[in-house]
Amino acid sequence: MQGNKNIMKRNIKLLMEYDGGRYDGWQRLGKKNSGTTIQGKIEEVLSKMTGETIELIGSGRTDAGVHARGQVANFHTDSDMKCWEMKYYLNRYLPQDIGILYVSDVPERFHSRLNAKSKRYIYRVATGDVPSVFDRHYTWYCFDRLDMGLMKEGADLMVGQHDFKGFSSVKKTNKSTVRTVSQIDIDVKEREIDLIFEGNGFLYNMVRIMAGTLVEIGTGDRESETVKEVFRTKNREKAGMTLPPQGLFLDEVFYE
Structure with missing residues (x-):
């Protein structure tokens, strides 16, 4: 045409x-x-x-x-x-x-990446006694019980402007790894917990590593205070696991 x-x-x-x-x-x-x-x-x-x-x-x-x-x-x-x-x-x-x-x-000057002000990602963690057969391609199943209070403590420490290099798979880069995470919500459902991240930008694997860190805090495998250690050292090894990709959704991109 x-x-x-x-x-x-x-x-x-x-x-x-x-x-x-x-x-x-x-x-x-x-x-x-x-x-x-x-x-x-x-x-x-x-x-x-x-x-x-x-x-x-x-x-x-x-x-x-x-x-x-x-x-x-x-x-x-x-x-x-x-x-x-x-x-x-x-x-x-x-x-x-x-x-x-x-x-x-x-308008001619609109640019989908440069004009984006913030983005919202959702990581879907499946819970319950039995992993869902039908949601397995769109969630990650956690076999352990999660403490929402501890996860909320960890999430609160992640909010704000920080250098998130330790929460990413970024190797050497000349670009800034400082980002602002404006909000992290934890939405508890019957057989699922949604981790909702909103910020002005996200580094490579950043959301999946932040989600993995919160899960490890929720299971008691790590202290919430380790979030501060990751920011201080910028060391990826100090953060939690990288959760698999199938649970992650780009939910919305915000513009003025």
């Missing part, structure tokens, strides 16, 4: 959800893995739809196996297709584990 080349280039925003279970994460790293990443898969369909070479800009990367309920991305195009036509085309030709929830025209 070739667009009208005489119209001004448009900036299109996508809101999407996806099951990351069979993908190598969001980011396309060259042509080799374009079909095994979320970005690459959507770009393939967008390029066929518009007749152009489309580069999709995501609000941030999700790792292999991580899911999203509210990922945001944008792309530029000369196409004159209506937004509802784009949404229909994308959902018709994308795999069923990627869904486009909303398509809209946005």
Whole structure:
């Protein structure tokens, strides 16, 4: 579907959800893995739809196996297709584990990553006497009883502006590893505990390591005060385990 080349280039925003279970994460790293990443898969369909070479800009990367309920991305195009036509085309030709929830025209200067003010991630910890057969691809099951009071103590120590290098898998970097976590909530359900993290940015594996640290605090395997030690030393070995990817969801990206 070739667009009208005489119209001004448009900036299109996508809101999407996806099951990351069979993908190598969001980011396309060259042509080799374009079909095994979320970005690459959507770009393939967008390029066929518009007749152009489309580069999709995501609000941030999700790792292999991580899911999203509210990922945001944008792309530029000369196409004159209506937004509802784009949404229909994308959902018709994308795999069923990627869904486009909303398509809209946005100002030319809108950038899904640079304009994002904060993000919310949810890590789903399954509990109860028996692991759920049907939720096993979207939760991580904890066999041990968790103390919510201790976990809340640990979570409170994580909130604020800190150097989160010790809570990440980042190796050597020239970029700042200081981030602000504005809120951590613990939502207790019948057979599940949701760990909800909101902040202005997250480092590689940061949410999964923070969640793993809180779980170890909740089981009594570590003291809540070790959170301060991780911040002080910036040492990954001082923090808890990295929980598996299938329990993690990018829930929402916030803009002004």
